[in-house]
Amino acid sequence: MVHGRGATRLEGLRAARVAHDLGLNSLLISYRNDGLAPSAPDGRYGLGSTEWHDVDAAIEYALAHGAHEVVLFGWSMGGAICLQTADLSHHRHVIRAMVLDAPVINWVNVLAHHAQINRIPYAVGRYGQLMLGHPLAGA
Incomplete structure (x- = not known):
């Protein structure tokens, strides 16, 4: 479990x-x-x-x-x-x-939802999502 x-x-x-x-x-x-x-x-x-x-x-x-x-x-x-x-x-x-x-099953949707409920501006939330997908994010 x-x-x-x-x-x-x-x-x-x-x-x-x-x-x-x-x-x-x-x-x-x-x-x-x-x-x-x-x-x-x-x-x-x-x-x-x-x-x-x-x-x-x-x-x-x-x-x-x-x-x-x-x-x-x-x-x-x-x-x-x-x-x-x-x-x-x-x-x-x-x-x-x-x-x-x-x-x-989709972390982008989860992050977008939490950005919205925490009143994070859309552009800032989207930038965070893009950073997670960047090759250096795992470094």
């Missing part, structure tokens, strides 16, 4: 109870920069592009402890991380299903 940005593993407790009632074991994981797991070298969120490695490590742990397949649960950015994991993980063949609650 993968929490959203700014949340904690506690976000998954209600779903863990439902999963348990369905006969599923759960791992409520943390990922880089979430305040519990170690920070990335640059201290920044990868918005799913780096955190999926942490989910992949959790899948590897589950497989080493008897799991044969996994169901990924993700909330908000956690949903984006699950989608990246399903696409990029070398364990993707054991992902049986995903349960995604409000997954972030």
Whole structure:
């Protein structure tokens, strides 16, 4: 179970109870920069592009402890991380299903929304979006 940005593993407790009632074991994981797991070298969120490695490590742990397949649960950015994991993980063949609650599938839309509700001028918000897409943004 993968929490959203700014949340904690506690976000998954209600779903863990439902999963348990369905006969599923759960791992409520943390990922880089979430305040519990170690920070990335640059201290920044990868918005799913780096955190999926942490989910992949959790899948590897589950497989080493008897799991044969996994169901990924993700909330908000956690949903984006699950989608990246399903696409990029070398364990993707054991992902049986995903349960995604409000997954972030387009960061540009999310950033535009938050710029608007925080009354950031459109041009400033758009400039920030363009900077995120710049090759030096990952440097």
